[in-house]
Amino acid sequence: MNENKQELESKDIKSSTNPKETKQDSNNTESINQDSKKLDSNDDEIVWELRYKNDTFLIKIWILLLWGYRIFVLCGFIWIAYIIIDKLNNIFGKSALNVLLSGIIICLILFATIGYFISILRTLNTKRIYAIKKKLIIERFLGKNITFELESCYFCDFSNALISIYADSTTISKIGEELYNAYSYLDPLRSNNIQELYALTKFMMENYLSKINETSYQSFKSRHHKINPKLEIDFDKIDSLRKEAKND
Structure with a gap:
């Protein structure tokens, strides 16, 4: 009886220390993890993608009605x-x-x-908006994709300007290059998951703002609350980080 027990224990030890089996298990785990990750066309892991929280048939009908309303207002x-x-x-x-x-x-x-009209064309040409590790990518049906660095881009809401026409118009800009490096699109229904992106990028943006030159920082800081930003920034924390960097 004891001999059989020792033989079974010996087999278990050999099985657990067999490098081939260990390697195979490791490969299987990596394969499962790889399959669970969502990758883009360049095999970069997608950490966030813009989508509607309740993407149902009724939501699609409502979006079409909103688009029709905006076109009607424009014609009027x-x-x-x-x-x-x-x-x-x-x-x-x-x-x-x-x-x-x-x-x-x-x-x-x-x-x-x-x-x-340009906003309509851009919106219709926008295939999807997603983020990988350090970049925000606007994938388009026609033309090259547009890429922003996550640490230096932000979303603004211009819904207060000519509200009947420009309602729900969102602009993605790079800090310091708002006039010539921005991408606007119409967001006909504000029920998306944009807040998830802010949670991912908040630390990156604070770190970026703590390191840019004083002129660019003060310019962005003075305009921040005037452009209806979709992300609240802790400027007190950034001021403290900039002060610490100067003292070092």
Whole structure:
């Protein structure tokens, strides 16, 4: 009986110390972990992806209705502008004042229409928005993908500007390059998981802001609350980090 017991224990020890079996188990574990990870086309792990929390058929119908409403409002805005120009023409005829006023109105219409139309095209051309370890990637159907560094990008909400037309317009910008390095898209329904991204990037952004030059930092800090940011930043903490860095 004791001999059989010793033989079984010996087999268990050999099995547990067999390098081939250990390696095979390790490979199986790595394979399972790899399969559970979501990868992009470059085999980089996707740590976050923009999506709606309740992506149902009714939500899709509601989004279509919201898009229809915005297009209707845009057409109505153009129609009202046309009526105003027609009234000016009846009152002032072909005078210089009429030409000037009509020109101003036409420029405003073109500015609003082109800006909104570009946002529509960008939104329709946006395949998905996701983040890997250090980058935020906007994957598009046509054209090259747009990439932002996670530590230096932020989301702004311009819903208060011309609310009937530009409602739910979100802009992704790089700190210090807002004017010439930004990507705007329409977010017709604010029920997405954007807060999850903020939780992932908050420390990275604070660290980035603690190291940029003073001019860029003060400029961003002064404009932060004016641009309806979607992420609250602890500037007291960043000021403290910058002060510590100066003293070192």
